[in-house]
Amino acid sequence: MIKLLIVEDEVGIRESLIQAYSWTELGCELIGSASSGIEALEICLRTQPDIIISDIVLPGIDGLTFLKYMKEKAPSTCFIILTGHRNFDYAKDALNLGAAFFMLKPINYTELKEAILKSVDQIISTSEQKENENKQEQVLRNLLNGRIFSKTHLTPHVRRLLDSLNIYRIIILKFDDTADDTFRTQNLVSYCQELLKNTPVILVRTDDSHVAVLYLLNSEKENLQDFREFLSQLQERIYSFFHQSLSLGISSRQYGQENLRAAYIEALRSLGKRFFTGEASINFFSPEDDIKKSAADYRLLSEESNKVFELIQQGNPENMAQNCSSVFQELITPLGDNTDIIKSTVLILTIITAKKIFGNDIRQLNLFFKKYENFSGFIRTESLQRLEDLFLNIILDLSDYYSVKNNPRQVLIQTILHFIEQNFQNNISLNDISQKVYLSPSYLSSLIASETGKNFVDILNEIRIQKAIEYLKEPQKKISEIAHAVGFREAQYFTMTFKKYMDITPRDYRELFLKQ
Numbered sequence: 001m002i003k004l005l006i007v008e009d010e011v012g013i014r015e016s017l018i019q020a021y022s023w024t025e026l027g028c029e030l031i032g033s034a035s036s037g038i039e040a041l042e043i044c045l046r047t048q049p050d051i052i053i054s055d056i057v058l059p060g061i062d063g064l065t066f067l068k069y070m071k072e073k074a075p076s077t078c079f080i081i082l083t084g085h086r087n088f089d090y091a092k093d094a095l096n097l098g099a100a101f102f103m104l105k106p107i108n109y110t111e112l113k114e115a116i117l118k119s120v121d122q123i124i125s126t127s128e129q130k131e132n133e134n135k136q137e138q139v140l141r142n143l144l145n146g147r148i149f150s151k152t153h154l155t156p157h158v159r160r161l162l163d164s165l166n167i168y169r170i171i172i173l174k175f176d177d178t179a180d181d182t183f184r185t186q187n188l189v190s191y192c193q194e195l196l197k198n199t200p201v202i203l204v205r206t207d208d209s210h211v212a213v214l215y216l217l218n219s220e221k222e223n224l225q226d227f228r229e230f231l232s233q234l235q236e237r238i239y240s241f242f243h244q245s246l247s248l249g250i251s252s253r254q255y256g257q258e259n260l261r262a263a264y265i266e267a268l269r270s271l272g273k274r275f276f277t278g279e280a281s282i283n284f285f286s287p288e289d290d291i292k293k294s295a296a297d298y299r300l301l302s303e304e305s306n307k308v309f310e311l312i313q314q315g316n317p318e319n320m321a322q323n324c325s326s327v328f329q330e331l332i333t334p335l336g337d338n339t340d341i342i343k344s345t346v347l348i349l350t351i352i353t354a355k356k357i358f359g360n361d362i363r364q365l366n367l368f369f370k371k372y373e374n375f376s377g378f379i380r381t382e383s384l385q386r387l388e389d390l391f392l393n394i395i396l397d398l399s400d401y402y403s404v405k406n407n408p409r410q411v412l413i414q415t416i417l418h419f420i421e422q423n424f425q426n427n428i429s430l431n432d433i434s435q436k437v438y439l440s441p442s443y444l445s446s447l448i449a450s451e452t453g454k455n456f457v458d459i460l461n462e463i464r465i466q467k468a469i470e471y472l473k474e475p476q477k478k479i480s481e482i483a484h485a486v487g488f489r490e491a492q493y494f495t496m497t498f499k500k501y502m503d504i505t506p507r508d509y510r511e512l513f514l515k516q
Helices: 011-019 038-045 063-073 088-096 109-146 156-163 180-197 224-242 257-271 300-312 316-335 339-358 362-371 372-380 382-406 411-422 430-437 441-452 456-472 479-485 489-504 506-515
Strands: 003-006 028-034 051-055 078-083 101-104 166-177 201-204 211-216 246-250 282-284
Touching: 003 011, 003 038, 003 282, 011 101, 011 316, 028 038, 038 063, 038 224, 038 257, 051 063, 051 101, 051 109, 063 078, 063 088, 063 382, 101 109, 109 489, 166 180, 166 224, 180 201, 180 224, 201 506, 211 257, 211 382, 246 257, 246 506, 257 282, 300 316, 300 339, 300 382, 316 339, 316 382, 316 456, 339 362, 339 372, 362 372, 362 382, 372 382, 411 430, 411 441, 411 456, 441 456, 456 479, 456 489, 456 506, 479 506, 489 506
Parallel strands: 003 028, 003 051, 051 078, 078 101, 246 282
Antiparallel strands: 166 211, 166 246, 201 211
């Protein structure tokens, strides 16, 4: 039953409307009446009406404000606006805000009845259409995910759709950030439904991360240039609305409902190219993506990784650079000029090697991945030389970690002290050193204390003070300049620290030195 609400502040007119019809014969249920916009809103919050008959002039909230608010909260609500004003602007405003009918007082009850019946028909038609769309989306979602339906159990509407699937492509739309947002994905579906309503597409929300678009083709002849232009414009419109970039994966042309699953998998695999092609990319499936031309197999990569691991164990940086370059060239030569495959192969080799070096130290492995931004440099580079340089830098970094882990404590301390001496003028911390030597800050702190009898801050300040003493012997240098030169942000804190370690202020020290 269609729910109907009457909103009218004049008691006589309101009662007349309530008694005007047998509402059940019109297919309606009168859920209530209200004398003001506020009272009407309270009713709407309890029970959402399908049709609202409302006056424009109401106490508190006027009818147009009430109409605007309800259309924002429940766009499908059908409004019939009544008014005693014959000003055309009222009618224009009401219709612009989404009113279905605008009627003048005194009320013509025959015309009002016709408006109510038309509204009922429209609501029923929309409801049936929505139900068909929901069933259609459910069936398509299951077919894309590999579940099979018996046609005898399908509605005529869905059966006709499946029979019409002659030639098509599947397009996957996915935002480039990593968040899986159900609400945003549903908004993307709603936006695209409105944006693409005059195009041969069907939208399916397969999960919370992406949207599948069934793009229907009229014939074997397809203008790829027009199709690419369509995809680019779609990207731009979505970005302008959501302010988020998204990438597309497009399947090859497929035929018939039995190939929906295959087309969906192709589109997902094409979307996976975004790892190499970057954000806001359009990625087409091609036969080369299949196993006929895949990256080097895991066995070969594992063997190459063993070679790199042996070079790291040898611990000779000069030989390692030369030999790693040989491994790199040996690896990519059989892959021809396919940049995507070369990138993925080198990336996999690097990850296998890193896992061998870090072993069970998952924390350090994750820190290592974070340091290199999950190897995003492999994705962005377009030069093989740059790719080789990046590969070598990572392997040398792995070599440093291996050396730290396998050398005596005293060697590790010397590495730490050397790092401090080279960087004392910067705002360094234990975290900076921990990334250099691949140890947690807490363990590093206890190691420094046990091996030197001092904490990190004391060692850092002593080095800074010793350097400051050298600068103080130069009369032309200001105390504030010396403070910044040795790593202190404030001259006052430098003076306090200097006096703590030397029992004299920097200025007094300089005067004493000059006298001597």
